[in-house]
Amino acid sequence: MNTASGFSDPLVSDTPLPFDELCTRINDRIVTFLDATDVSDRVKNVQEQTRTSLRVIGEALEKYRLVLTM
Numbered sequence: 001m002n003t004a005s006g007f008s009d010p011l012v013s014d015t016p017l018p019f020d021e022l023c024t025r026i027n028d029r030i031v032t033f034l035d036a037t038d039v040s041d042r043v044k045n046v047q048e049q050t051r052t053s054l055r056v057i058g059e060a061l062e063k064y065r066l067v068l069t070m
Contacts, residue, residue, distance in 0.1 A: 007032075030054075 011025060034047055 007029065011029060012022075016022075017025065030050070034050060036043065036047070039047070
């Protein structure tokens with residue numbers, strides 16, 4: 001297990017994952033990072049900036065819809 005991240009496998013491997021599995025893996029890591037409580041002030045600041053960034057992305061996705069044309 002990678003003790004720095006708490007995960008036993010790398011986020012990206014030599015064998016590409018299906019997109020939905022990769023998104024799930026990324027989400028799991030972000031949630032784990034944001035849920036960490038016994039962390040330094042520096043990590044707390046990064047957690048807060050991450051939450052802010054995720055809110056901005058969420059608002060942009062609500063405001064600007066992707067229109068696919070074929």
